[in-house]
Amino acid sequence: MWSDLQQFKADFFKALSHPLRIRILELLSEGEKSVHEIQKNLTSEGSAVSQQLSVLRSKNIVIGRKEGKNVLYSLRDPSTVDLLNVARELFNNHLIDTLSMYEELEDQKNSTKKKGL
Template sequence: MNQNIQQFKADFFKALAHPMRIRILEVLSEGDKNVNELQSILGSEGSAVSQQLSVLRNKNVVTGLKDGTSVIYSLRDPLIKELLAVTKQIFDNHLVDAISLLEVIRNES
């Protein structure tokens, strides 16, 4: 059972392993969007956005609901928003550590 969870985690993080996919998730954490809205917000081609959405959809990270001629995308699990926030906190912690180290180095000079 534990191996199944580890494999799920590995696959999940692989799905997140692209800057545009992370940005798509950040945008979707603010609310549901269609491809055109995402394209406009991200300032990227529709094909690139669609390609990254396809990866996220195939890994069950986002869902798409048909609405007329377009598809509205949303986060499959609202905890993804929390995961993105925790990741930002980890980044901030690393940044604080780097700044502290820089101050120590400067004070030694």
């Protein structure tokens, strides 16, 4: 019924469906980081960060590289940065549309008040 590509996309977007995972990816778009560095930047508990990294790792979105006692995480595919940027663009476009609708409603409300005076 579903192609392998459609299933991959669905699984990939499910893996992105948590705000902390998105924030981790945004941090990793700057370069590889240890769990400690990620925690420090997010002011989040280690267990939460580790749990979300585990999800991202299981979907092959991030990879880990052992360096001494630390594991350094990075994006598996640099195209992930492009995807995050497109998502930001979509959000901004949606926000602009929403603000435009709000302004139109305010203008209508104000013109209705003026007519009633």
